[in-house]
Amino acid sequence: xxxxxxxxxxxxxxxxxxVTMLYFFTFQVSLGEWSNALVQINAEDSLASIYKSGLxxxxxxxxxxxxxxxxxxxxxxxxxxxxxxxRGVPNPNIYIGVMNSSDLALIDxxxxxxxxxxxxxxxxxxxxxxxxxxxxxxxxxxxxxxxNIDGAELDDFLxxxxxxxxxxxxxxxxxxxxxxxxxxxxxxxxxxxxxxxxYKYNKANLTSFRISNYFANISGKPIDNQFSGFNTVSRIGxxxxxxxxxxxxxxxxxxxxxxxxxxxxxxxxxxxxxxxxGSNKEEINNLTTxxxxxxxxxxxxxxxPYEKIRPDIYSKASYVVSxxxxxxxxxxxxxxFY
Amino acid sequence: xxGIINIDFIVSILVFVSTLSFVAxxxxxxxxxxxxxxxxxxxxxRTYQVSHLLLFDRxxxxxxxxxxxxxxxxxxxxYILNRxxxxxxxxxxxxSYEKVNSLLADINxxxxxxxxxxxxxxxxxxxxxxxxxxxxxxxxxxxxxGVDKDVAKMVVIVQ
Numbered sequence: 001x002x003x004x005x006x007x008x009x010x011x012x013x014x015x016x017x018x019v020t021m022l023y024f025f026t027f028q029v030s031l032g033e034w035s036n037a038l039v040q041i042n043a044e045d046s047l048a049s050i051y052k053s054g055l056x057x058x059x060x061x062x063x064x065x066x067x068x069x070x071x072x073x074x075x076x077x078x079x080x081x082x083x084x085x086x087r088g089v090p091n092p093n094i095y096i097g098v099m100n101s102s103d104l105a106l107i108d109x110x111x112x113x114x115x116x117x118x119x120x121x122x123x124x125x126x127x128x129x130x131x132x133x134x135x136x137x138x139x140x141x142x143x144x145x146x147x148n149i150d151g152a153e154l155d156d157f158l159x160x161x162x163x164x165x166x167x168x169x170x171x172x173x174x175x176x177x178x179x180x181x182x183x184x185x186x187x188x189x190x191x192x193x194x195x196x197x198x199y200k201y202n203k204a205n206l207t208s209f210r211i212s213n214y215f216a217n218i219s220g221k222p223i224d225n226q227f228s229g230f231n232t233v234s235r236i237g238x239x240x241x242x243x244x245x246x247x248x249x250x251x252x253x254x255x256x257x258x259x260x261x262x263x264x265x266x267x268x269x270x271x272x273x274x275x276x277x278g279s280n281k282e283e284i285n286n287l288t289t290x291x292x293x294x295x296x297x298x299x300x301x302x303x304x305p306y307e308k309i310r311p312d313i314y315s316k317a318s319y320v321v322s323x324x325x326x327x328x329x330x331x332x333x334x335x336x337f338y
Numbered sequence: 339x340x341g342i343i344n345i346d347f348i349v350s351i352l353v354f355v356s357t358l359s360f361v362a363x364x365x366x367x368x369x370x371x372x373x374x375x376x377x378x379x380x381x382x383x384r385t386y387q388v389s390h391l392l393l394f395d396r397x398x399x400x401x402x403x404x405x406x407x408x409x410x411x412x413x414x415x416x417y418i419l420n421r422x423x424x425x426x427x428x429x430x431x432x433x434s435y436e437k438v439n440s441l442l443a444d445i446n447x448x449x450x451x452x453x454x455x456x457x458x459x460x461x462x463x464x465x466x467x468x469x470x471x472x473x474x475x476x477x478x479x480x481x482x483x484g485v486d487k488d489v490a491k492m493v494v495i496v497q
Contacts, residue, residue, distance in 0.1 A: 010350030014357035021361040034382050038475065041386075045478035048417045053480045053487045074456070075478045075489070 036315070039080060043317035043331050046075040051319055056329065060321075061120050063092040065304035072331070081336050083310055084302040088327040090117065090214070090293035091300040096126045097138040099148055104128050106166070107142045110285045111292065117218055118324045122293065139296045140164055149178055158182070158266030162295035166271045166288075168233040183270045184257040188237035190249035196227040199242040199252070207256050207294065208243045214290035219283065227253070227283055229276025236270070243269075244287065254291060269295050302329075310334060381447070381473045385496040388442050388449055389475045392492065393417065404430040410441050414482055419492075421483035424453060424462050431464035438464060443496060448472070450495040455481060455488050465495070472497030 050056045050071055059068040068084060076082060098104045108126055115122040126142075129135055131150035134157055141157060142164045143149055154163060165183060173179060174187045201212040201223045212223040219225075227244060236252040238245050243254040253272040260266035269291045274284050301307045314334040321327050395411030402408070403426045410427065412419040431438050431451075443449045450465030450472070461481070472495040481490045 004346065006344070006346045006350050007353070010353045014353050017354075018357050018361060022364070032379070034379075042476060042478065045417070049478045049480045049489055052415075052417045053489045055489065071489070075491075 039077065039333070039335075040315060040317060042076060043080075043082075043315070043333050044319070046072055047317055047319035047329055047331055050075070051321055051329075056321065057323060059302075060086060060089075060327070060329075063120075063302075065302050068302055069304040076333065079336050080333050081308065081310075082331055082333040083308040085299060085330045085332070086302055086327055087299040087330060089120075089325050090122055090298055091139060091296040092120060093123050093125065093137075093300075094140065094292060094296045095135070095138045096124065096140045096142050096292070097129045097134055098126060098142050099129070099131060101128060103142055103144050106144055110288050112289070115218055115289060115293070117214070117293070120325075124292070134161075140292060142166070146173070146176060146178055151178055154178070154182065155261070158260050158268075159263060160265065162267035162269065162297060164269040164271065164291065164295055166273060168231050168273045169236065170233065171235070179270075182257065182260055182266075183255070183268045184241060185255065185270055186237040188235050188250065190235055190246070190251045192230075192232045192235070192246035192249045192251040192253075194228065194230045194232045195247045196230055196244045196253045197247050198223055198225070199238060199245045200240070206240055207258070211243050211256075211287075211290045211294050214293045215287055218289055218293075219286040221283065221286070225283065227276075227280070227287065229274045229280045229284065231273045231275060234272050236272075243291065254287065256291075256294070267295050267297065378473070381496055384443060384447060385473045385475045385494055388451075388496060389477050389492065389494040391442070392451065392494070393419070393477055393479060397423065402426065404433065407441070410438065418480045418482050418487070419453075419490075421461075421481055424481065427451070427464060428462050431462075435465065448497050450493075452493045453479070453481070453490055454493075455490045457488075461490075468495060468497050 055071060056068075058064070059071075072082060072084065096107060098107060104126060111124050111126070113124055115124065127135065129138070131153040134141070134153070138161060140162045141154070144166050146165055146167060157163070163182065169179070169185070171187045174185060179185045198212040198215075199208045200206055201208055203209055215221065215225070216223045226247065230253045234251070234253075236255060238250045238252050241256050242252040243256055245252050255270050257268040258266070260268060271288065271291060274281070276284050310332050311334050314332050316330060316332050318328050318330045321329065392410065392412045394413055394416050395409070396413050397407065397411030398409040399406060402423070407426070407430065412423045412427065414420045427438070439449055448466060448468065450468055451462060452460060452464070453462035454460045474493060474495045477492045477494070479490050479492050480487050
């Protein structure tokens with residue numbers, strides 16, 4: 001019995017030692033991140049070299065999605081899927097949806113079909129549609145009466161697009177929640193003149209700086225241009241989201257709002273009506289065009305032949321291009337096989 | 339029975355010694371694996387370093403050629419490689435590969451560099467054909483011949 005106990009003790013001791021040692025000396029050889037790092041380097045190299053070769057500028061100016069995709073495909077490993085996006089410049093194709101024929105006629109009369117902006121052609125497409133059937137490519141919904149807005153459908157649309165309201169407002173209108181929540185409009189007192197200028201157009205961090213530059217480039221007018229002919233019915237207060245303000249009173253004639261949805265998306269523009277004619281009307285139309293260029297979202301996809309759906313696991317590489325236009329190309333890439 | 343070792347005691351010792359041996363062998367057997375991993379990581383970082391040097395450095399002297407080169411770098415500006423420096427490297431490689439290898443790596447490693455233009459034309463093939471598997475880094479670059487710029491691919495292999 002004594003010997004049996006000794007053997008049993010030895011077995012128990014051995015097991016304790018075995019388990020303890022293997023617990024403390026468990027070796028895990030990690031796979032390392034080299035593979036991911038090399039793909040990341042490859043993606044960043046691709047963007048840098050495609051820009052430095054001059055090809056990126058050509059592809060973006062001509063909106064040549066096919067060539068950009070073919071070039072990137074030849075540079076990236078074949079087992080990598082990718083999607084490209086341009087950020088910081090107006091979309092080359094701006095799709096505007098309207099909800100009735102009078103809005104269609106109104107916006108059509110204010111815009112040219114094609115805008116030539118910094119060596120790029122920007123095409124404007126206007127189409128009548130219904131709130132419950134907004135087409136997928138639509139960037140902007142244009143309305144001339146906030147009473148025609150379907151709040152629920154607009155909330156949904158703002159997750160991917162923008163809304164423009166061109167309407168004179170009176171104080172009681174501001175009780176409508178859409179005007180305060182979506183357009184961020186506040187009623188003030190004042191005695192506006194109908195003449196207007198860009199709000200703080202030299203402050204580069206404000207949207208007015210951006211839109212005033214769009215205006216200056218498409219119209220050939222200076223950014224301190226004075227607009228005449230705005231209706232003076234509306235008394236919308238000014239803040240850093242004001243684009244155009246009265247030249248004497250603290251009243252806005254054009255105001256934007258952004259990051260409306262909880263996901264940080266959605267842009268809104270309110271614009272006062274006008275009674276301008278001749279060159280004054282032309283300038284206000286150019287202002288409207290500049291507002292639409294901003295409302296396009298200033299980001300668009302360059303996938304070919306169709307927009308790719310990225311998987312849950314992906315990485316990004318980006319390159320900031322600083323030429324006539326400053327923009328960012330963002331390459332989202334993922335492994336096709338795991 | 340005094341003076342004779344108990345058979346149970348012998349069995350106990352055997353069990354105990356076997357366990358210790360198993361643990362010791364388990365630990366020792368891992369050492370080559372770790373050594374290999376460390377060596378591979380070192381090789382990878384050297385490969386990346388060489389590719390980075392060629393891509394982002396002008397070399398020394400800045401307008402070096404095969405006769406006066408002290409440090410090899412092919413860049414005009416980041417990502418843009420000078421075609422005449424690539425040609426100089428090609429000549430240097432065919433005349434004295436050992437010098438290229440000594441400038442880019444050390445005597446224990448072998449470096450191979452290839453540059454191929456987008457049309458498939460290989461403009462640089464420097465280094466021996468590797469017999470063992472080395473570590474490879476592919477970089478997308480631009481080659482500037484003074485007239486045109488062309489997107490190209492540079493492959494650096496170190497073993």
